[in-house]
Amino acid sequence: MQAFVPGSEVDGFRLGEVIHIGSMATIYRLTGSDGPLPLVMKIPRLGPGERAVNVIAFEQCRMVLGALPQSPHHPTLVTFGDVETTPYLVMEYIDGVRLDGWVHEAPVGADEIARLGSALALSLHDLHRQGVAHLDLKPTNVLYRTTGEAVLVDFGLAHHGYYPDLLAEELRYPVGNWVYMAPEQVVGIRCDPRSDIYALGAMLYQLATGRLPFGNPETKAQLRQRLYREPIPPRSVFPETPDWLQEIILHCLEIDARNRYASAAEVAFDLANPSQVTLTERASRGRRSKLAMLARRWLRSRNFEPAPCPPASDHTGPAPIILVAIAPGQVEDALFEALQDAARRLIAADDRCRIACVTAVPPAATLGGRRYEETATGRHIKHLVNLRRWAKPLQLAEERVTYHVLESDKPVAALVDYATMNDVDHVLMGGPKAGAPARLFPGVSAQVASLAPCSVTVVRSRAGN
Amino acid sequence: MKLALFADIHSNLEAITTCLSHAKALGADRFAFLGDLVGYGADPVAVLDLIEEHAADGAVVVLGNHDAAALGRPDDTLSSHARLTIVWTQAQLGEKQRAFLAGLPLSVPDDDMEAEDSIRAANTSYIFCGHVHEQKLFYMGADGHPLPFRPVPGTPIPTGKHRQWLAIVGSAGQPRDRNNKACYALADLERSRLTFFRIPYDFALAAHKVRSAGLPERIALRLERGA
The missing domain is CATH 3.30.200.20 (Phosphorylase Kinase; domain 1)
Incomplete structure (x- = not known):
């Protein structure tokens, strides 16, 4: 040799x-x-x-x-x-810094975790859209380029839905890094991209608290604990952890893959928009589950049934994110309703999709006017109220809809940037009325349609309505 | 060298000509016809003549159970529909086609053999076979058990020679997996890559010919529905 x-x-x-x-x-x-x-x-x-x-x-x-x-x-x-x-x-050769550099300095500030985590989640989503699950995520397998993009390395244990899985039955013990491994991987499931979301959650946990969510298991019995045990909530370990970050981490670390985020893009979205994270019981969870609950879960774990793998990804990937752009001054007119109808059809087509309601407004003068409605915060709230008014009739669960007011002089660039940064799958926006006089310059919807990184549907109300 | 593999053509001229031209466009220079050339379909003579031409140029052709039945060898495993079409096929074949069929080597007689036995029995890296109409790739794991994989059409699979592979190329002339597109596979032997294909063809014409020949309606429907 x-x-x-x-x-x-x-x-x-x-x-x-x-x-x-x-x-x-x-x-x-x-x-x-x-x-x-x-x-x-x-x-x-x-x-x-x-x-x-x-x-x-x-x-x-x-x-x-x-x-x-x-x-x-x-x-x-x-x-x-x-x-x-x-x-x-x-x-x-990737010229970058490994994530374990930050891990050694943990606990890391929440803003930094959000930046590192959302970049990592976006590159995971890119991978998942190709039908690939990495299945061996750990801080040494994640690098950051100087531009901030996350790079995933070492695909030795990855699973590609289009190719035979050479690792399928080779292994009598769970292959991969036991520290970050998802429960379904413990029982030998190798086709679920949500296993990567679990590992992502474990790394976020480590960054936030400086501790491993499940320690460093040495025996199979210790490894199997994660089939029924939840980690100590991050805020109980490191009280400075914000509630939204605990919410995101514990959402990633759900035992049943079906209870986790449906896509890595959703994790990236929440990390990039902390104020929009819907706080559930996870955010305020104090201690580990009660002993009786644990005993029940342990009994059940002996027959642990992993969630079935989601179907191979299509071009949009799992759980699409839909951006609905509402014009700032738009009130309850025909176009407002036409947009609601179009959104309803998309929601009916995929019940896992998320709606981000966005409006782009010119920045307010910092000092603002004399009346409250004219101040920067007053105007901001007015726009948020309008977005909520638009979304209310859709009757979506709270965690499936978010509201964003983008302050920018350039509404087209603001919307396109937003769609790019958050890996939006589909933009829905109003266009000029049918039969409206031709414009010399393309309007906002025409420009967004030509520049957006994803599909754009321009909705219009019928002429004469 | 690119080897195009066709199986279970079942007298479907439209399917085999479409698959052949697809393979030739991709640079196929060798051809193998893996049994069940006739039966069910309405074009046994044209299909056999086409395959005989390729055989004269060096193509590999093996005999399937339907072909053996068309030569008058008894086969109890055939369904009543299949037997009916074999009787009809026998009447169509001339001396030339019968002589061609009679000269073909037999397929492995034990159709019930498990994938594992097949891989062990043939001490080689690649085995290609037909008879089972659905596309599937078995690969030998290190622990000696073959693992099944359902190929994604059009995606070349790296099939290294250090492993053993058994490929069921799928039926060209009578797909049965609720997809009426014709199946075939193309093996790039130099680069060790195997690609499975599903090819749309004029199934309506093939079905029309089946009906015009007075063959069972069930067979025409199967071509249209792929099931």
Whole structure:
């Protein structure tokens, strides 16, 4: 077997310094590469004393990474070696900071957690939309580029819905990192992207409190505790944790995958909009569940039935986020109702969707007018009331609708930025009346339709109404 | 080298010609016809002549149970519909088609063999087969048990030679999974990749021919509905 040391050559690539030694593989910088992309080589740990899963994880990593389109959220696979003779992967070197850097400094401030967490959740959502679940999320597998984007690395245990799962029955023990593993992974389910949402919650917990939600289990029996035990709520560990953050963390860490967020985009949305998080019993939960409750759950956990995996994702991904743009001055006219009708149809089509009601208004003068309604806060509240008035007839559960007043001189840019930042799937907005005179310049709806990163439906009320 | 694999064509000329031209457009240079060339459908003569042309150019062709029945070999496993169409098929075939069928090698006679036995029995990386009409890929896990996978049409699957694979390419001429598109598979042997395809074809014409030939209505409906 070839020895891999810095300076040795593999298939024409010269190995540089070792940058990471994992349990399954070692990663080297490559030196002297001529291309524009700095590269690393990942070589699975093989030979005496190493586990067979290392080579299967190598194959799986090659298959999944090779299938993913280029994206800032994972390293680009450049080439790979033959699995039988010289297994290796050559990938893009990610110049970034690992999440474990922040973990060592935990507890981290809530704003910083929101920033790190929403970037991570957005890159997870990007992955899930390709039909891939990562299934081995941990702070060392998440890097942040200087631009703030999160990059996921190490796809050795990932699951791609379009390819055979080589890890399916290889493993008699739960494979992955036991610290961040979701309950369904403990019993061998490998097809649920919501397992990644659980791991995300576990990392947020660690960032918020400086502690692991379930410690570091060493035996299978300790690992199985998470089939019935909930973690000590973050605020009981670190009282400075805001209630909205506890709400988000415990929502991610629900034992039954069906009770978690339906998509990583929803987690990103809540982290980016703390004031809009609907606080439930989770936010105020004080201590761990009562002993009797725990005993009941323990009994049930012996027959733990994991939630069925959601169907393979389509192009919009799970649980779409729908942005409804309401014009600032819009009152209860025909267009107002036409937008409600259009929203109703979308809600009927997918009962997991979320509605974000947004209005873009010009910034108010800081000092404002003399009367309360003319002050900045007064105007803000007036717009919020109008948004709530619009959404009320839809009779949506509180956690499925949020309200946002964007202050900007450029309503088009504000709406498009908002849709981009929050990974919105669909924009619904009013357009000019049918038969309205042609405009010299495109209106707001026409500009949003051409610039938005997602589908845009322009709703209009019928002429003559 | 790209090997196109077709199975269970069942005298469906529209389906096989559409699949063949699809495969050729993708660069297929070798062809295999994995049994059940005739039975059910209305074009046994044209289908056999087309396959014989490819066989003359080196295509692999194996005999299926319906083909054996068309040669008069008794088969108790066929349904009454199938038997009826075999009798009709026998009347259509000329000396040329019978001679072609009679010269074909037999398929593995034990159709009930489990995937595991099949993979072990053939000491090779790839096994392609037909008879079961739905597309499926079995791959041998390290612990010696084959695992089933339902392929996603059009997605090339890396099938490394260090593992063993058993591919059921699906029925070209008579899909039965509530999807009336024709099935076939394309193996890129150099790059070790296997792609399963579902191809829309003129099923209405195929069904019309079945009805015009006086064959059972059930068979025409199956072409239209894919079930």
